[in-house]
Amino acid sequence: MRVLFLMNTFPPGHTGGAEVSAYHTCRGLIRQGVACSALVVNNNRKLSPLDEWYELDGIPVHRIQFYTPRRRAWQDVFDWRVYRTVLAELRWLRPDLVHVHNVSGATLAPYVACRVAGVPVVNTLHDLWLLCPNNMLYRRDGSFCDPAQNPRGCRDCYRRYDFWGDIPYRRAVFAALTSNVKIFISPSQALIDRHVEAGYAQHRFRMGRLGFEERASEESGHPDVSAITDTAYQYRTVIFAGGGVEIKGTYVLIQALSMMLRHIERLRVVVAGVGEERFLVQFHQYAPAVHVLGWVPFGEMRALFAAADLTIIPSVWHENSPVVIYENFHVGTPVVGSAFGGIPELIREGETGYLFPVGDAAALAERVILHFARPAYERRRMRQRCIEEVRTHLTLEKHIEGILQVYREALGN
Secondary structure (H helix, E strand, O other): OEEEEEEOOOOOOOOOHHHHHHHHHHHHHHHOOOEEEEEEEEEEOOOOOEEEEEEEOOEEEEEEEEEOOOOOHHHHHOOHHHHHHHHHHHHHHOOOEEEEOOOHHHOOHHHHHHHHHOOOEEEEOOOOOOOOOOOOOEEOOOOEOOOOOOOOOOOOEOOOOOOOOOOOOHHHHHHHHOOOEEEEEEOOHHHHHHHHHOOOOHHHEEEOOOOEOOOOOOOOOOHHHHHHHHOHHHOEEEEEOOOEOHHHOHHHHHHHHHHHHHHOOOEEEEEEOOEOHHHHHHHHOOOOOEEEEEOOOHHHHHHHHHOOOEEEEOOOOOOOOOHHHHHHHHOOOOEEEEOOOOHHHOOOEOOOEEEEOOOOHHHHHHHHHHHHHOOHHHHHHHHHHHHHHHHHHOEHHHHHHHHHHHHHHHOOO
């Protein structure tokens, strides 16, 4: 079987959860004898034109970037350059199936190219792009858009980050141009529910958890990460991988910091990632108890999580199935997360982590304080349960088995 993975970014460039999970899925399928390659296409006003081939850990990658000096809403919906590029790749490669991941930066053109080429499509959903121009169903005032109540869109989107295709009847247009997708794969039931509420047919979705390679712990080559891991025994270390990004709940953590620092001795909060300076400045005010690392390569994150006692995911948007949770469970680190989106589907309260009401900084602080107040043997047992959870329910083998079943169904086998 020949499968083309199609997305708008891929390692070693941008390494969000969608890209990391696609990388691991490719690797797992190749080991099962599937001929996988990746086509990475993006139209972006911030990137220089590019057309290159490279190989990443056995995955052949063709990356193409189009420079778009001035974006327009309709060009965010369909880019003819992307359409012609994808169609040419399909006719040259002749894949049996195309597996779409995030393509917001490539517009809906890849779906149309696959339709014209007659290639079946499956689509792993990583966010809410089909329903909302900002991917999040998140408004400027911090409230949430209900797709059932706003079938045409709420028209009050949060626009601080990328914003795609704000056109009339957007959801109807997106539904029509993705109607050739045989099966949507979602790592969380919450994401399926949001799409069904917006009018997508339930029978088109399959739920399947993500899966990642189980790697032995390695020494970090990143000097700041090494400094954290080398001194982990001296502190009670908490990791936040959301940098200064609002939707990741940065302001919720900032509001919780004072209470946490007052009640937990030797607490060290490590912030990984970039984002808005207004948030990063506030983190710096708590130095040295709060250590801001900035961007960390995705290959170094697992070493950072392994050095932590607890990782925080205070997201205030509809997270799908955060890769951060999987990565932490692999190294035995419990997670405290917002009880929102797909997060509650992964965390077992008091066993593999804790949940708190979305946006509630006091409740977040209380969960972190509670964790460090527990006897050491209970915390060790939680670490064991995290590893058991991965090895029992969240293995790469189970993920690949589910993906292959979807492929067979999409191909009519």
